[in-house]
Amino acid sequence: MKMFLSGNEAVARGAWEAGVNVVSAYPGTPSTEILENLGKYKEIYAELATNEKVGLEVAAGASFAGARALTCMKHVGLNVAADPLFSMAYIGARGGFVVVSADDPGMHSSQNEQDNRYYAKMAKIPCLEPSDSQECLEMAKLAFDLSEKFDTPVLLRLTTRISHSKGVVETGERKEHKPTGYVKDVAKNITIPAHARKMHVKVEERLKKLAEYGESFSYNKIEPGDQKLGIITSGISYQYAKDIFPTASYLKLALTFPLPGKKISEFINSADEIYVIEENDTFLEEQIKALGYKVSGKCAYEKEITGKTKIPIVGELDPTVLAKAFGLQKESPYKPLELPARPPVLCPGCPHRGVFYALNKLKLTVTGDIGCYTLGMMDPLNAMDTVVCMGGSVTAAMGLEKALGPEMAQKTVAVIGDSTFFHSGITGLVDMVYNNSKGTAIILDNRITAMTGHQENPGTGKTLQGQDAPIIELEPLVRSCGVKHVQLIDPLDLKQTEAAIKEAINNPGVSVIIAKSPCILIEKKFKPALKVDEDKCIGCKICLKLGCPAISFDKVKKKSKIDPIFCIGCEVCASLCPKQAMGHK
């Protein structure tokens, strides 16, 4: 059957067709839809993991049972899951074990643009890179076979434009895989030094076999063309290159680690000039240049190999960037206009707004975290000072206090979302209590993992499939970590929010505020839009400090106005207005 699928949907479909049994993953753009789509197949056990490390470990456990297992994550998720990945690289895979990493060149929704192909090289496991949705499906299937054939985890590496582009895909049917069962094998499965030393020998042997396999691997494909220009490329870069250099010869690599050295050398020798076209880092280029192969007496290295001397390392590659890099982009006949930027903003009625308004008003230092609420750093809320990584808010606040003393703690607050707190905030909080810190953490409990498109989490009482699950309540959890001073507040109540923050920062020990109010996009309990009574409005602009997309200022009338299409009637602005000018009249 032909379907129009995104890369993520196609990976899910491919894994399903391959008979995958167990899937565990934490959401993260641009990977999220892989898990969401796998959750729709009733033949698969699929779950939302608390974080990427947990997801990878659950999948590893399933592989021990001889089941086919998959975990997926965004690029930085693999930093969290790196520890078990490296051990599993030694242990191998009894049941096919696939790790999907969706990298984000251009940082559309991420904090960095790391190239996770290096993880494959460092962990010494194979890396597969599909170049469109059809290949996503085929390589997801193939990854399980490779994993079992070579007794290794397989890294299936996607990028934003693979994950979130759609293409026509020919689908197949599911081939059931019955878990082969658990067999005790301590020499294989326990990574004590004595075992691991032997495992490392096997890992090196495995790499050699994989490199040999890559020489005849059908997806490492030579597409003959004009011999003047040979292009070595992989993934989405292949598609861009085909548009800009349609007549060139191509070596399109799919198994990008380990590389097929002989095939590459032969290709290099068959063309007059070689371009290596890849996005971000020099992963292929440096390995190719390091080959230095001699084929029929001629050293490939002597040939000009052009890559990152022309193509930028920074930022997303696209056909325009590629054409510009080689001086092939014509200047646009249209002159650009000066425009105000349109960055994303917290939604109208977002419960985080009240907390950030209060933090800004109190002029506190705010260590932030990863989620929609990172937008609290935007003007006019301006209520964030640092963002490092998932869970990094609580610990950064603690470090500030340890460096500058308890006075700093009185001016500092950590903010962290509910899902992020479950992900990796708990350990930081335990550290804070254990090491006698003074500090305040606000858990922005909006009852959902919002940023990635509303996934359930351990606090919501629902599974990936929407079935009932035990609720991990935040308050007893926080108290059991040893936090004595815990306050529960409604962040839409500005007075209560401000009072709670003041109380917390003046408390001598560790304080936690749980600001509980559901994401406005899940409950959708919209009330009628408010209106500004122009007779009452004095144009003081206090309401504009909320940064609500529904509120703007009429410069002619010198009055605030509310857009009835955007306003959802949360009334936070009304509670702030000194003249009670906002109402339902």
Add this chain to the structure above:
Amino acid sequence: MKTVNILICGVGGQGVLLAGDIIAETAIASGFDAKKSEVHGMAQRGGSVVSHVRFGQKVNSPLIRQGEADVILSFEEMETARYLQFLKAGGCLIINRQQVIPMSVATGQAEYPVDVVERIKQQVKDILLCPGMELAEKSGSAKAVNTVLLGALARKLELAPGKWQEVISRRVPAKTVELNKKAFESGYSQQ
């Protein structure tokens, strides 16, 4: 046939992504290869949103190269200007008559370029200004703006109107099929 490139732009929440899906699926239903690309995540929170749709005999890159868009279908006046460099020489603009105020303008730090459509007109000849909201409301719901705009686009492309209607009927809520048909026709009759 040369690959047809359509860039759709607007603001998160306006229905840009669904419109892109419908264009690509209509092209596929008409026997073409098609690709489509967009970005999810943070951009959806009221930010500037863009979707690339390409169809033809065989499509490579899912992204349109600057200077190669045959049509820019813009859901918001100012956003048109942000992506103007994508339009090919002699390409066509369809602009929805709507302004969505960004935060920097709402807080008074920046000005909305009120004459933006006039300034675009000085540079581009082939422009269709479409009163999307007005036509959508006449068809029965303000939410059908994207279907109105698809109607306006359909007139510029060589895909059979019946295929468009078939895909739209499949992709919109069952109760709104008739309303969306009307909205499509009202857009199609714009010139």
